[in-house]
Amino acid sequence: QLQLVESGGGLVQPGGSLRLSCEASGFSLDYYDIGWFRQAPGKEREGVSCISASGTHTNYANSAKGRFTISRDNAKTMVYLEMNSLKPEDTAVYYCAAGAPLFRRCILSLASFGFWGQGTHVTVSS
Numbered sequence: 423q424l425q426l427v428e429s430g431g432g433l434v435q436p437g438g439s440l441r442l443s444c445e446a447s448g449f450s451l452d453y454y455d456i457g458w459f460r461q462a463p464g465k466e467r468e469g470v471s472c473i474s475a476s477g478t479h480t481n482y483a484n485s486a487k488g489r490f491t492i493s494r495d496n497a498k499t500m501v502y503l504e505m506n507s508l509k510p511e512d513t514a515v516y517y518c519a520a521g522a523p524l525f526r527r528c529i530l531s532l533a534s535f536g537f538w539g540q541g542t543h544v545t546v547s548s
Contacts, residue, residue: 424448424537428518431542434508442503442542444518455521455528456494456501457535460514460544470516471503472528472535479527485511508546515541 430442444456457472471482471492480492491504501518519535521528528534 426518426520426537426539428516428539428542431516431544433545433547435548436509436546438508439504439506440508440544442505442516444501444539446499451494451499451501451520452496453523455523455534457519457521457528457530458492458503458516459519459532460516462514467517467532469530469532472530473501474526474528475523481528481530483530510546513544513546515543517541
């Protein structure tokens with residue numbers, strides 16, 4: 423069964439850190455761009471970061487720049503999102519998604535990713 427499974431979410435205080443993981447099951451991540459997206463209650467899903475299939479290019483939303491770092495380990499079929507200096511506004515369900523690499527750079531848009539995980543909850547609160 424083909425799956426993307428996110429993990430690592432939880433409750434963290436403002437200023438804290440979390441590392442989210444995205445693991446592929448049933449297929450290899452090597453050939454796909456991988457994106458992280460999030461959806462807060464009552465809001466639309468938005469892009470957070472993406473990494474190209476080669477791992478050489480990354481892209482970040484303005485809200486994530488300087489605080490979040492995306493990385494991938496193709497040997498382990500894992501993609502990670504390291505999140506630091508977390509803020510209450512980072513509270514959301516975080517999803518990873520796989521997309522066919524059409525360009526050398528990944529495109530941080532919903533339309534660029536067609537295969538999604540079920541999400542992991544992140545709550546930033548004191």
